[in-house]
Amino acid sequence: MAAEVLPPVTNSDDRVLPPEYELNEPEPEHCPGPESEMAGKADACDGCANKEICESLPKGPDLDIPLITENLAGIKHKILVLSGKGGVGKSTFSTMLSWALSADEDLQVGAMDLDICGPSLPRMLGCSDELVHESNSGWTPVYVADNLAAMSIQFMLPDDDSAVIWRGSKKNQLIKKFLKDVDWDELDYLIVDTPPGTSDEHISINKFMGESGIDGALIVTTPQEVALLDVRKEIDFCKKAGINILGLVENMSGFVCPGCKGESQIFKATTGGGKALCEELDIRFLGSVPLDPRIGKCSDQGESFLDAYPESPASVAVLNVVESLRDAVGDI
Template sequence: MGLVLGNVENSGMPPEYELEHPKAEHCPGPESENAGKGDACNGCANQSVCESLPKGPDPDIPAIVENLSNIKHKVLVLSGKGGVGKSTFTTMLSWALSADEDLQVGAMDLDICGPSLPHMLGCVNDVVHESNAGWTPVYVADNLATMSIQFMLPEDDSAVIWRGTKKNALIKKFLKDVNWDYLDYLIIDTPPGTSDEHITINKYMKDSGIDGALVVTTPQEVALLDVRKEIDFCRKAGIKVLGLVENMSGFVCPGCKGQSQIFKPTTGGGKGLCAELGIKFLGSVPLDPRIGKCCDNGESFLDAYPDSPASEAVLQVVESLRDAVGDL
């Protein structure tokens, strides 16, 4: 069963802007000051709706700033394309940060059509509770909380069949109404690419402060091509690139701990790209087949296999990240 457009009210997620018909070509957007007045609006079936909508700055942004005011560091995890292990790395990053008992960590899953953090963090069967203080995130550990649309789906395999406005409304709900309390780190897992979710999260969080983006790639050129686009997006959107992580950088044998190259870095890999674009290289994380097993079981790979070169590499990335946001 799919979670379709009309069900947003039933799941407690208010729609941001509801248009009765598809947008016209060159539509200025229902939130624009020119909504219902531009040349593209003439004859559009949505014209009267757009004219009646509130214009100007979003009135909910002050509430978002207030709700996120107790979060010290906010970090986006981005990738240019899917399949580079971004959500897997987000999970390991969250586990690694929360290993410090003095840190409070939150992991927000903004991959709305493909939420995976609850499964990887071992809390897929939990539910989100709502109170006067807002939505309470699911706590994986005493100092690690997470929030995802997966907790609200009627079935594990339910599809989220939403257009951009519904996604935007959910993102706003997560930022405005989730009671994170105090956090040292909020790690935000985003879908691949540079589309609705990325634009929306930057728009809503700009005033509350984003420390920057951690970009994940794999060594081969086909992944680096899309990462260049992601970095270009960050620069145009005014998001600081904290650094780049090269994931699946070689293969680690669980038995002998020997490493071999699987994805050959034909153009210098992540390190070469960082030198080319002038960004910080945070480290390389080798591929260990036991990482997938731990994610499938909702376990911390770092706790299960602390001696793996992959675990050591992740911890080094964490140190570099904390240094990049000035937390060391």
């Protein structure tokens, strides 16, 4: 069977959300969710236009979990990239991590963009114009290189400016699709870039991948206390959700001048930064990565910063973090 190009995703696309999950109105506040055992029974369900739909949906064990576990069986290491705060360079670091791992031709790497409302990995990986195809084996991810595959909702949007205005139930269905229907094949690493916070996507990915096994979370922060406040919440989420914390990376730790190689502190670590936080909470500190303005340029152009500027202190720092990360997952 020839590969079929998936049509653009819209807010009524049945490929992503089955018709029975289409609700009459947006979920009310404190909605337990259409798949919950309390769907149609909770206090929030009284007077809700979706009550009959939610009550009619099948309850009990999620039958997709075994399918997800089977589909991900060929992936050795699954790593979540988390940060409680936006703007700390989490997606940028996910991209550089993917580039760095795939530089080893013996490794097969996958990058999953879980930021459904703000997908950015395709642009940073230089494959934003590609399309996802469907065949007998499922959805085929976009290959950036022979050993680097990527999956994102961006590949299915009608244009770059299209907004994804979805609530939790529809996001969950797409996340399931990425996990059970994408033909990831055999991978050494699957890097999952998540949105900021501790919300729907984080809860769902932990639930859906629970049986297949998540190696742990790589947490990204910047030195200032404002970022560390939210990172503390992310760490607390990992502990409550049972997610192993592989370590923490302090991104934008100083500014490196491309000309003179001099380094200055832009985001001053008023409380000791990421390293002090790791010492306080007994978390592995994977390293500090300085800010190089050429990282932004490479991200915009979809190029590997590590290949373009291997002499930059930022490149050296990223590679050191990768070595520490591989050590943390037991693969050195």
